[in-house]
Amino acid sequence: MSLLNDFKNGLWNEHPIFRLLLGMCPLLAVTTTAEYGLAMGLATLFVIICAEIVISLVRNLIPKKVRIPSFIIIIATFVTIVDYTMPAFFPEIADALSIFIPLIVTNCLILARVEAFASRVSLKRAIADALGMGIGFTWGLVLLAGVRELLGDGSVFGVQILGEGFPTWGIMGLPPGAYITLGIILAVINQIIRMRHKKTREVS
Amino acid sequence: MKENLRMVVVLTCITLLSGLILTATYEVTAPLIEAQQEAALAQAVENVLGQVTDLEQEIIDEKEYFLARKNDYRVAALVTSARGYGGPVDVMVGVNVSTEEIMEIKVVDHTETPGLGTVIEEERFVQHFRGLDFKDSYRDEVDIITGSTVSCVAVIRAVEEAVALIRLNILEEEVEIPEDLTPDEMREAFIAEFVGDEYEEFERDDLIVYQGPDVIALEGSKEGYIGPVKTILAVDIESTELIGIEVLDQEETPGLGDPITEEDFLQDFIGQSFQDDFRLVTEDPEPGEIEILSNATVSAEAVVDLVNDAFEVLRNMEAGGEF
Numbered sequence: 263m264s265l266l267n268d269f270k271n272g273l274w275n276e277h278p279i280f281r282l283l284l285g286m287c288p289l290l291a292v293t294t295t296a297e298y299g300l301a302m303g304l305a306t307l308f309v310i311i312c313a314e315i316v317i318s319l320v321r322n323l324i325p326k327k328v329r330i331p332s333f334i335i336i337i338a339t340f341v342t343i344v345d346y347t348m349p350a351f352f353p354e355i356a357d358a359l360s361i362f363i364p365l366i367v368t369n370c371l372i373l374a375r376v377e378a379f380a381s382r383v384s385l386k387r388a389i390a391d392a393l394g395m396g397i398g399f400t401w402g403l404v405l406l407a408g409v410r411e412l413l414g415d416g417s418v419f420g421v422q423i424l425g426e427g428f429p430t431w432g433i434m435g436l437p438p439g440a441y442i443t444l445g446i447i448l449a450v451i452n453q454i455i456r457m458r459h460k461k462t463r464e465v466s
Numbered sequence: 467m468k469e470n471l472r473m474v475v476v477l478t479c480i481t482l483l484s485g486l487i488l489t490a491t492y493e494v495t496a497p498l499i500e501a502q503q504e505a506a507l508a509q510a511v512e513n514v515l516g517q518v519t520d521l522e523q524e525i526i527d528e529k530e531y532f533l534a535r536k537n538d539y540r541v542a543a544l545v546t547s548a549r550g551y552g553g554p555v556d557v558m559v560g561v562n563v564s565t566e567e568i569m570e571i572k573v574v575d576h577t578e579t580p581g582l583g584t585v586i587e588e589e590r591f592v593q594h595f596r597g598l599d600f601k602d603s604y605r606d607e608v609d610i611i612t613g614s615t616v617s618c619v620a621v622i623r624a625v626e627e628a629v630a631l632i633r634l635n636i637l638e639e640e641v642e643i644p645e646d647l648t649p650d651e652m653r654e655a656f657i658a659e660f661v662g663d664e665y666e667e668f669e670r671d672d673l674i675v676y677q678g679p680d681v682i683a684l685e686g687s688k689e690g691y692i693g694p695v696k697t698i699l700a701v702d703i704e705s706t707e708l709i710g711i712e713v714l715d716q717e718e719t720p721g722l723g724d725p726i727t728e729e730d731f732l733q734d735f736i737g738q739s740f741q742d743d744f745r746l747v748t749e750d751p752e753p754g755e756i757e758i759l760s761n762a763t764v765s766a767e768a769v770v771d772l773v774n775d776a777f778e779v780l781r782n783m784e785a786g787g788e789f
Contacts, residue, residue: 323476324476325469325472325473325476327469327473328473328476328477331477332476332477332480335477335480335481335484336480336484338484339484339487339488342488342491343487343488343491346488346491346492346495346496346499347491347495349495349499349502350495350498350499350502351498353499353502353503353506414581430581432581432582433581435581436579436581
């Protein structure tokens with residue numbers, strides 16, 4: 263039961279983007295199209311899973327005083343693997359994400375989960391948490407990027423959805439478009455959560 | 467002590483392992499990445515030249531040229547770069563060397579504003595270049611798109627450079643390559659051309675004076691629209707006339723303010739005596755007047771103000787019997 267909770271945690275209750283507001287830098291920079299959002303999400307998912315597994319395994323070997331540098335090196339290793347692998351197989355996506363792939367190292371989501379969770383719990387729970395957080399981050403990116411691509415380009419995942427006559431919003435391709443979209447999504451999600459609380463209170 | 471040792475050992479092990487894993491990954495991916503880059507380049511060549519035969523690569527002056535045959539024509543492609551709004555804009559230009567025409571251009575890399583500058587990748591901009599003859603300038607041939615002036619001008623410049631390079635290196639014509647000299651190199655060339663080897667250098671009223679036996683050059687800087695505009699000019703002592711002027715350094719808006727560096731604007735200064743100041747007018751300049759460039763008023767004023775300051779210094783020097 264607790265494993266499922268660990269997994270579900272990252273998908274909604276402690277959603278890394280919409281509840282914890284972590285990883286804002288890649289969020290704002292690469293969510294211009296749904297494809298890039300998905301690619302960034304999957305890259306982060308890979309890194310967070312590998313990092314949480316390794317750190318959970320070696321958690322008792324690492325001295326407390328040097329845990330942060332150790333974590334950073336481990337995270338950076340996996341990020342660099344992504345950085346080497348992506349241009350070898352998906353050159354166009356790698357080109358579009360460019361600097362934001364190496365910057366996954368500094369994504370506070372990963373360091374936060376590793377430090378606060380993986381380094382304290384068993385391997386199973388760490389994997390469940392990594393999957394939840396990684397998938398949560400990915401769907402967050404895809405949602406945001408999807409909205410931006412739809413309004414900015416009339417398409418989602420490159421598939422034209424809005425007709426030719428739709429006046430595309432240029433601002434959606436720019437960083438302010440990311441802020442505006444994020445703000446509106448946050449407001450909607452907060453409202454949903456508030457209404458749910460109200461309901462549970464009325465029931466009880 | 468024991469704890470310290472443990473920290474060192476653990477960190478060393480982690481970094482060592484990390485290094486090993488990354489080396490292995492690199493060994494595997496490096497050849498793949500290289501192959502991807504080559505494929506991308508080949509694709510880009512095909513995009514501008516179409517299906518060709520006898521494709522060869524040749525390196526001339528550190529620049530890569532792709533030479534090929536298409537039916538009975540010699541064709542060539544190369545990548546040139548010019549400064550755009552968000553950074554360098556790299557353009558691959560494909561030309562028909564036999565008929566001296568541009569075949570196709572393709573922007574291969576840029577960081578222009580999405581939705582504005584990215585129009586340079588689109589058909590409605592790129593189409594203008596297709597089939598144009600070799601020329602020095604394409605400013606009048608290509609429609610610049612509102613809101614993307616800087617990006618469009620960057621592409622035009624890159625194409626101009628590509629055409630000039632093809633004419634110089636492939637057709638072996640004599641053309642001048644628009645080169646970006648540093649301000650120091652430009653100053654050196656300017657002084658060598660107008661003043662000569664022997665001159666005295668000193669400062670006067672915020673200007674630097676290079677006084678030679680026959681010609682005096684003065685250099686100074688004025689605030690333009692974005693940053694300082696640094697200008698140098700040369701005056702013949704005998705005839706009191708301005709004989710040369712050049713903008714050494716400026717950060718004005720590319721495509722708008724930077725025509726102040728061009729011949730069309732600067733030639734109106736030539737021949738004016740330093741006894742009279744310049745005035746800016748909006749149209750039909752007469753001697754002693756400079757026509758304001760629309761959209762570049764502030765930049766042009768910076769140059770005119772500097773010239774007038776220099777003339778005042780010269781008049782004071784003359785009154786003081788310094789030459």
